[in-house]
Amino acid sequence: MSVLELHDVHKSFGDLKVLKGINFKVERGEIVVILGPSGAGKSTLLRIMNFLEHPDSGQVVFLGKKLNGNYKIIRWARSKMGFVFQHFNLFSHLKALDNVAIGLVKVKGKSWHEAREIAMKYLEKVGLSDKAQNYPSQLSGGQKQRVAIARALAMEPEMILFDEPTSALDPSLVGEVLEVMKSLAREGRTMIVVTHEMGFAKSVGTRIIYMEDGRILEESGPTEFFKNPRNERAKRFVDSILERVI
Amino acid sequence: MCRRSEGGMKGFRIARRLLTAAGIFALAAVGYVLIGKVYPFNWGLVLRYYRLFLMGLFVTMKISLISIVISFFLGLLFALMRKSKIEFFEDIGGLYVWFFRNTPLLVVILLTYYGVGTIVNLDRFWASVIALSLFEGAYITEIIRSGIEAVPKGEIEAAKSLGFTNFQVFASVVFPQSIRIALPPLIGQFVSLIKDSSLASIIALGELTMMARQVGTRTLASFESYLIVAFLYIAITTIISTLGRYLERRLAIP
Ligand SMILES: Nc1ncnc2c1ncn2[C@@H]1O[C@H](COP(=O)(O)OP(=O)(O)OP(=O)(O)O)[C@@H](O)[C@H]1O
Ligand SMILES: [Mg+2]
Numbered sequence: 412m413s414v415l416e417l418h419d420v421h422k423s424f425g426d427l428k429v430l431k432g433i434n435f436k437v438e439r440g441e442i443v444v445i446l447g448p449s450g451a452g453k454s455t456l457l458r459i460m461n462f463l464e465h466p467d468s469g470q471v472v473f474l475g476k477k478l479n480g481n482y483k484i485i486r487w488a489r490s491k492m493g494f495v496f497q498h499f500n501l502f503s504h505l506k507a508l509d510n511v512a513i514g515l516v517k518v519k520g521k522s523w524h525e526a527r528e529i530a531m532k533y534l535e536k537v538g539l540s541d542k543a544q545n546y547p548s549q550l551s552g553g554q555k556q557r558v559a560i561a562r563a564l565a566m567e568p569e570m571i572l573f574d575e576p577t578s579a580l581d582p583s584l585v586g587e588v589l590e591v592m593k594s595l596a597r598e599g600r601t602m603i604v605v606t607h608e609m610g611f612a613k614s615v616g617t618r619i620i621y622m623e624d625g626r627i628l629e630e631s632g633p634t635e636f637f638k639n640p641r642n643e644r645a646k647r648f649v650d651s652i653l654e655r656v657i
Numbered sequence: 658m659c660r661r662s663e664g665g666m667k668g669f670r671i672a673r674r675l676l677t678a679a680g681i682f683a684l685a686a687v688g689y690v691l692i693g694k695v696y697p698f699n700w701g702l703v704l705r706y707y708r709l710f711l712m713g714l715f716v717t718m719k720i721s722l723i724s725i726v727i728s729f730f731l732g733l734l735f736a737l738m739r740k741s742k743i744e745f746f747e748d749i750g751g752l753y754v755w756f757f758r759n760t761p762l763l764v765v766i767l768l769t770y771y772g773v774g775t776i777v778n779l780d781r782f783w784a785s786v787i788a789l790s791l792f793e794g795a796y797i798t799e800i801i802r803s804g805i806e807a808v809p810k811g812e813i814e815a816a817k818s819l820g821f822t823n824f825q826v827f828a829s830v831v832f833p834q835s836i837r838i839a840l841p842p843l844i845g846q847f848v849s850l851i852k853d854s855s856l857a858s859i860i861a862l863g864e865l866t867m868m869a870r871q872v873g874t875r876t877l878a879s880f881e882s883y884l885i886v887a888f889l890y891i892a893i894t895t896i897i898s899t900l901g902r903y904l905e906r907r908l909a910i911p
Contacts (some may be wrong), residue, residue, distance in 0.1 A: 461818050463817060463818065485705045486821075486822065487820070489817065489818050490819060490820030491820075492818075493818075494814075494815070496814070499811075500809070500810055500814060500815035501809035501812070501815070502830055502832050504830075504833050504837070504910050508774055513819075513829060514819035514820070517819070517821055518821065518825075546910055546911045548910070548911055549911055559815075562815075562819070566819060566820070632774050634842040
């Protein structure tokens with residue numbers, strides 16, 4: 412059984428067609444990297460997987476269950492699908508530890524005491540046990556994103572979605588977040604990552620999806636994709652990004 | 658070192674405030690003596706009626722406290738309605754705010770007592786509580802609404818993405834943050850409410866202002882009675898603001 416399947420997903424905002432028939436599957440242990448220019452619909456696609464946006468038509472199937480507006484199933488799916496946002500979205504009124512613990516309390520029904528113990532383990536995992544008592548405003552961008560990753564991990568998700576997790580970071584802080592993501596990859600976790608970090612895509616991704624204008628234009632393994640993109644626009648996109656880096 | 662200099666700053670601020678207070682007090686004393694040449698103050702006469710002032714103070718505090726609680730919950734309820742996805746609720750919330758923000762409180766009190774009060778049996782006290790709560794609730798609705806709107810959308814989505822129910826999103830993320838944002842204007846509104854309660858004297862509710870008028874009429878020493886009442890209002894509202902600032906500091910997030 413695939414972890415996630417999308418069947419002919421369409422989405423418009425008013426007259427603007429953002430997704431024009433998206434099909435793909437994610438198998439357990441895969442690390443799918445989604446590339447594409449701004450406005451391609453990458454964030455919208457991720458948000459639809461988590462039902463933060465509702466598709467106009469098409470199907471999202473998660474662990475064999477159709478997500479079709481049933482509130483209970485959606486909440487179940489969300490609790491098993493981590494979401495790491497570009498702007499971290501930590502709860503600013505809670506300390507780092509409680510940011511990680513609150514999902515366990517509210518969704519998994521654990522006591523605060525037990526939840527905090529578990530949360531501490533995950534903060535250790537992302538190297539931030541010493542910041543447990545800090546509020547988000549007392550953390551650097553890289554630290555905030557690592558807490559956000561710990562928050563997602565604590566729920567023991569079947570799959571984690573990352574929407575440009577390093578785009579809002581100071582260049583000097585990108586590395587620490589990518590390191591954590593690489594360690595998750597080594598554990599064999601299922602991940603979908605929207606990013607502009609070509610190095611990460613190349614070395615960690617097991618599959619690259621190139622999106623533009625609401626469509627998937629190319630889908631291939633990383634070596635294949637970076638060596639010889641079949642699609643002309645994908646090629647130009649990769650070149651432009653690599654140029655920017657150099 | 659740093660701490661001592663902070664302490665020094667604080668000491669300086671207290672000294673400056675004391676100096677200001679002393680200056681104002683001196684000015685007031687001079688003014689009092691000058692006015693006294695034209696208007697012979699007779700405090701003894703007025704203070705003989707201290708029981709009336711205390712009764713008035715008690716009624717004012719009772720009506721204010723009850724109305725603060727009710728108006729807060731009305732404000733919360735209607736703010737949620739205004740933010741509701743159900744258009745009917747949204748419209749009701751809008752209508753409520755529109756009506757009470759565009760009607761003078763005096764008229765609301767008269768309407769409640771002489772209007773509603775003739776249909777259902779309402780005494781002066783509860784008519785005043787209802788009028789005051791409904792009126793201030795409209796302002797509190799807007800204060801809480803803007804507090805809710807100030808909560809970052811991303812945090813709401815983060816909570817949803819963990820699998821929170823809508824109620825959990827509100828109770829664990831939206832409410833604790835919006836109440837912190839709304840606290841200073843909320844306290845300001847509660848202070849207004851206390852002062853506005855003086856309008857209940859129009860339906861002869863025996864609160865502070867009404868009592869001052871009574872004492873004034875009986876003793877012909879209105880100036881003194883109203884000065885006492887002004888002082889008592891200032892005392893209550895200052896206590897409320899101070900409590901509010903304390904709460905703000907307690908709840909502050911770094
Ligand atoms: N809630 C919304 N309402 C209206 N238009 C939207 C909304 N969300 C996204 N869009 C539009 O949909 C298009 C795709 O947006 P999306 O955020 O999915 O792109 P993206 O590929 O993630 O781009 P970026 O790399 O800039 O993040 C854009 O033109 C955007 O303006
Ligand atoms: Mg995006």
